[in-house]
Amino acid sequence: xxxxxxxxxxxxxxxxxxxxxxxxxxxxxxxxxxxxxxxxxxxxxxxxxxxxxxxxxxxxxxxxxxxxxxxxxxxxxxxxxxxxxxxxxxxxxxxxxxxxxxxxxxxxx
Amino acid sequence: xxxxxxxxxxxxxxxxxxxxxxxxxxxxxxxxxxxxxxxxxxxxxxxxxxxxxxxxxxxxxxxxxxxxxxxxxxxxxxxxxxxxxxxxxxxxxxxxxxxxxxxxxxxxxxxxx
Numbered sequence: 327x328x329x330x331x332x333x334x335x336x337x338x339x340x341x342x343x344x345x346x347x348x349x350x351x352x353x354x355x356x357x358x359x360x361x362x363x364x365x366x367x368x369x370x371x372x373x374x375x376x377x378x379x380x381x382x383x384x385x386x387x388x389x390x391x392x393x394x395x396x397x398x399x400x401x402x403x404x405x406x407x408x409x410x411x412x413x414x415x416x417x418x419x420x421x422x423x424x425x426x427x428x429x430x431x432x433x434x435x
Numbered sequence: 436x437x438x439x440x441x442x443x444x445x446x447x448x449x450x451x452x453x454x455x456x457x458x459x460x461x462x463x464x465x466x467x468x469x470x471x472x473x474x475x476x477x478x479x480x481x482x483x484x485x486x487x488x489x490x491x492x493x494x495x496x497x498x499x500x501x502x503x504x505x506x507x508x509x510x511x512x513x514x515x516x517x518x519x520x521x522x523x524x525x526x527x528x529x530x531x532x533x534x535x536x537x538x539x540x541x542x543x544x545x546x547x548x
Contacts, residue, residue: 367541368527371536415535417535
C-alpha cells in the first residue's frame with residue numbers, strides 16, 4: 327500500500343530552526359510537495375522536490391532523497407505565524423497526490 | 436492569490452437532506468478535485484475531474500456525485516446526508532502541467548445532525 331509518515335506534532339521556540347521529516351512508500355514517484363495549513367484554513371503550497379537535494383525558498387528549505395524515500399522541511403528564524411500544520415504529499419505514478427496526515431507545529435515565545 | 440471559491444462556507448443540516456456544495460475557479464484550470472478532511476487527519480480524495488465531462492472517483496466517493504459541465508464549475512452533491520458526512524470539504528484545482536501544485540478553496544464545513 328501507499329504510505330506517508332510524518333510526526334504528529336512538534337514544538338519549537340520563536341527564532342529557532344525546526345526540521346519536519348517525512349518518509350514515504352508509494353507506487354511510483356513524480357515529486358514531493360510540502361503544504362502549510364493554518365487551523366481552520368485550506369492548505370497552501372510551499373515547496374516541490376523532484377530531484378535529490380535541497381531547494382531553498384527564503385526561510386523555508388526542503389530536502390529530498392529518493393533512494394531513502396525521505397524528505398524534510400526546514401524552517402529557519404521561526405515566527406509565531408509559522409504555527410500551522412505542515413503536510414507532506416507525494417505525486418504517485420498515476421499523478422495523484424498521496425497525503426500525509428500532517429505535522430502540527432507549535433511555536434512558543 | 437488563488438481564485439477558487441466555495442459555497443457555503445458553513446452548513447448545518449438534518450439527516451436525509453440533499454445538499455450541493457459549490458466550487459468555482461477562474462484560473463482556467465482543467466483539473467479539479469474534491470477532498471474531505473477531518474481535524475488532524477490527512478486529506479482524502481473524493482472525486483476529481485480532468486476537464487469538462489470528465490469525472491473520476493477517489494477514495495471516498497461512494498456516497499456523493501459530481502458533475503463538470505463547465506471548466507470553472509465542479510459541484511459536489513450528497514443525495515442523503517448522514518451524521519458520518521460531518522466534515523470539512525475542500526475543493527482544489529491545478530494546472531495540467533503542475534499536477535502537484537494545488538490551489539484550494541476556503542472549504543465548506545458541513546455538520547449533519
